[in-house]
Amino acid sequence: MPSSTQTYPPIAAWLHWICAVVILWAMISGFALASGALPPAVAAAIPPFNVALTTLLMPVFLLRVVYRASFRMPPPAGIPPAKHRLARRAHALLYLLSGLSLASGWLMMERPVDVFGLITLPPSLEAGASTQALARLHFASNVLLALLLTAHIGAVIQHQRQGRRLLRRMSLLTG
Numbered sequence: 001m002p003s004s005t006q007t008y009p010p011i012a013a014w015l016h017w018i019c020a021v022v023i024l025w026a027m028i029s030g031f032a033l034a035s036g037a038l039p040p041a042v043a044a045a046i047p048p049f050n051v052a053l054t055t056l057l058m059p060v061f062l063l064r065v066v067y068r069a070s071f072r073m074p075p076p077a078g079i080p081p082a083k084h085r086l087a088r089r090a091h092a093l094l095y096l097l098s099g100l101s102l103a104s105g106w107l108m109m110e111r112p113v114d115v116f117g118l119i120t121l122p123p124s125l126e127a128g129a130s131t132q133a134l135a136r137l138h139f140a141s142n143v144l145l146a147l148l149l150t151a152h153i154g155a156v157i158q159h160q161r162q163g164r165r166l167l168r169r170m171s172l173l174t175g
Contacts, residue, residue, distance in 0.1 A: 007168065007169050007170070007171055008073060008169055008170055009071070011067060012068070012170075013171060014172065015064040015067060016064070017170075017172060018057075018060055019060065019064055019098070022054065023057075023098060023101075023145075026053065026054055027145065030050060030142065031146070032046075033046050034139075048114060051105070051109065051113050052113065052114060052115045052116045054105060054106075055106065055113055055115050056115065056116075057102065058106070061099065061102060065095055068095070073169070076159075076164055076169065077164075078164060090148065090151070090155075091152075093148060094145070094148055094149070094152060097141050097144055097145040097148060101141045101142050101145055104134045104135075104138035105138050106124065107124050107125060107131070108132075108134035108137075108138055109131075110123055111123060
């Protein structure tokens with residue numbers, strides 16, 4: 001049985017950090033865009049960039065979900081079982097909300113998606129009430145995801161300050 005202080009396999013770490021960086025960028029830039037505080041040129045550039053980037057993220061995210069479903073790390077040392085179960089449920093909710101955000105974001109598109117000039121994909125649905133409902137679902141799932149991500153990052157910081165080196169377990173560096 002693996003040690004409770006071992007690091008995640010490199011594929012798990014890479015999938016985690018790729019998803020984390022893209023999702024955090026898309027959320028922060030998306031909420032900044034929604035605030036109306038960005039210069040017009042920046043505000044015009046963000047939507048097509050984010051749509052292309054998150055379109056490329058979807059298969060990576062799906063791979064992450066499939067890999068995560070097939071792999072279990074032992075809990076970190078010093079974490080009571082009840083807290084570990086709570087963390088596992090929170091992580092499952094992170095996956096659910098991330099998937100909901102990606103899916104609703106894709107399905108709400110009313111125009112073709114240009115993926116960095118590599119390919120143009122048609123909209124999945126006709127513009128109308130369904131795409132508008134999906135846009136509302138996308139916004140709501142992102143608000144909930146932002147709240148849960150804030151709690152997740154806060155928990156990681158708290159564990160690090162208590163001497164539990166959780167970030168070391170998810171490190172991209174080996175050794």
